[in-house]
Structure formats: structure tokens, C-alpha cells
Amino acid sequence: MDNPVLVEVLRGGVVESRHRGAVAVVDDDGSTVLEIGEVTLPVFSRSAVKAIQALPLVESGAADKYGFGDREIALACASHSGEPAHVELAAKMLARAGLDESAYECGAHWPLGQEATIGLARSGASPTPLHNNCSGKHAGFLCTCCHEGIDRRGYVAHGHRLQEMVREALEGVTGAVQGMDACGTDGCSIPTYAVPLRSLALGFARMATGAGLPRGRAEAARRIFSSCMAEPFYVAGTGRADTAMMEAGKGRIFTKTGAEGVFCAAIPELGLGIALKCDDGAGRAAEVMIVETLARLLPAGDPLRAQLAVMARPVLKNWRGIEVGGLRPTELLAG
Numbered sequence: 001m002d003n004p005v006l007v008e009v010l011r012g013g014v015v016e017s018r019h020r021g022a023v024a025v026v027d028d029d030g031s032t033v034l035e036i037g038e039v040t041l042p043v044f045s046r047s048a049v050k051a052i053q054a055l056p057l058v059e060s061g062a063a064d065k066y067g068f069g070d071r072e073i074a075l076a077c078a079s080h081s082g083e084p085a086h087v088e089l090a091a092k093m094l095a096r097a098g099l100d101e102s103a104y105e106c107g108a109h110w111p112l113g114q115e116a117t118i119g120l121a122r123s124g125a126s127p128t129p130l131h132n133n134c135s136g137k138h139a140g141f142l143c144t145c146c147h148e149g150i151d152r153r154g155y156v157a158h159g160h161r162l163q164e165m166v167r168e169a170l171e172g173v174t175g176a177v178q179g180m181d182a183c184g185t186d187g188c189s190i191p192t193y194a195v196p197l198r199s200l201a202l203g204f205a206r207m208a209t210g211a212g213l214p215r216g217r218a219e220a221a222r223r224i225f226s227s228c229m230a231e232p233f234y235v236a237g238t239g240r241a242d243t244a245m246m247e248a249g250k251g252r253i254f255t256k257t258g259a260e261g262v263f264c265a266a267i268p269e270l271g272l273g274i275a276l277k278c279d280d281g282a283g284r285a286a287e288v289m290i291v292e293t294l295a296r297l298l299p300a301g302d303p304l305r306a307q308l309a310v311m312a313r314p315v316l317k318n319w320r321g322i323e324v325g326g327l328r329p330t331e332l333l334a335g
Helices: 046-053 055-059 070-076 084-096 114-122 135-148 161-174 197-209 215-230 241-249 283-297 303-311
Strands: 005-011 014-027 032-036 042-044 183-185 191-196 254-258 262-267 272-278 315-317 323-329
Touching (some): 014 197, 032 283, 055 070, 055 161, 070 135, 084 135, 197 254, 215 241, 241 283, 262 283, 283 303
Antiparallel strands (some): 183 191, 254 262
């Protein structure tokens, strides 16, 4: 079955491109609230599950040992833009455990943020692993290793004790087996697992409410979500979708993007988890999909619903600033 078209790209008043995808919304007891397209086929969650991958950092007591607050925990869940504040905080997190960037095994790339890249290039410096969008997550991994007395060497590898802790957290929250038959290697070198969208949505509903989770894990999940919603800049960065959505939500919604058109989110007050995939991997279409889904789930008349609905219909401009088109959700997605 082909997934339906959920986002259209307009040039003038004519549809120029179409994006297909699937959306799953589940409550914390596993009941389906909304289902569009094929939500049982496995998809790689990529960076969308960083909040779940951060559970060992909080559950183990490492976050408390090293004095991490909302900003550090948010950065541990981030796909950040590599702006100076992100880089500096990641370095400070490592320093709390007596480490520096040489401990990283995530690789280096130019910052995701254009201004950050320009600034770094103008300085004559080259990117380091601290600029990697996953450097906060890896700082959390390394700090967990140090706290637990685990040999940090090879911490990114499948089978390493740290990655087994992460895998167990993913399985425990989503209820889906994270097996070798559906395991790949993520951009930052850690294992990534393909699981159904429905399982991911259930996991985020449980993270939001704690339902079905042991007490300690439920408390850690709420702390992680609270930190991300309190410090959305550290989850993404200037002008990024996750930051914009959570800033608009003011503590009411959690969102996290993943590569190749994956997005996960939660609305804690409604006890709902969301997971979606844009089939062709287009990030701009996935952003429209997640914002429109969030808006659709909120009550009519809620000011946040109206604000998100506007965000789900972005305008496209050319290099002269002339409006040339836009993106819009289809009627099926808008409901």
C-alpha cells in the first residue's frame, strides 16, 4: 500500500511537489488515536529518539553526580546547530567528568547552523567533534560511562555496555524489540534500530505520562521532557523547527526531529505520543506534518492550535525575498 500524500509544495498557485508519509498517534495505554498510512512497517528512528537514549544518563544518577541542569539534559537530547553556546556547553559537560573532546567517537562536521559555520570558517578554525550535532548526546554517553565505571573506549559500538543500556531503554519504553536484524549505524556511529511508527508513538506517550514505566524511569522521562521544553534552544538552535515549536508550546509540547523525514512528539497534557515518517526523507515536509498533527490534536479554540496551524503553512521566498509559493498539509492530514 502506498502511503497517502500529506504535504503539497506550491509554486504560485500550482502544486509543484507532493510528499507521501505516515502518521501514528497513540495514547499511553496503546490505543490508537490517529492513524494515517502504514504505521506498522519498521522505520529507522534516527535522532528522533534521543530523549529515550538519554534515560541512562538520568536513571544512573550521572546527571546528578555531574550537576547537570535543564540545559545539559536538553543538550544530551539535541541535534544542535553547532552554535557557540552548544559547543561550549558540550565541552563543559565533558569537563565535569574529567574528559575533553578527544574522548568523542562521533566524528566531526561543520555546524548545521549557517551562521555558526560562517563564524567558524572566518575564524580560520576547523570543525571538531564538539560541533557535531550529536555532541551533547555523546557527552551524556561518556559521562554515564564514567559514572558507572564502564570502559568508555568503543562506547559507540553495538554490544558495548553503554549501548546495551540504551537499547534496553528503547525496548522498555517502546515495547518493540531492538534487534540486530533491524539494526543499522547512525550518522554519529551508534546503533540505530528500525521499529514501527506505532511503537515509537507509544514510547513517547509513555515518556510523557510515565504510564507502564517503572517509577524511576517514569521520573527520569518526565525530567528529560521538562528540561527539553524549558530549554528548547539547546535541543536544536536558532531558527530550527524543534526550538520554534517548543518555544510556542511553552511547556505543553515536546518534539524531536530525526534524519530522513522522521519526527516524534508528545502532548503530555493529553497523554499522547506521535511518530511520523515522510517517505522521501524530506525534512521540510516532515516539519509540516508534525506541526499540523500537533495542531489537529489540540482543542478547537486553543490559541496554541492556531499558532501551530500557521507554522504548518510556511511561505517560500526566493533569493530576492519575493514570495514564490509555500507548503501546506493536505486535507487528509488536516482532518
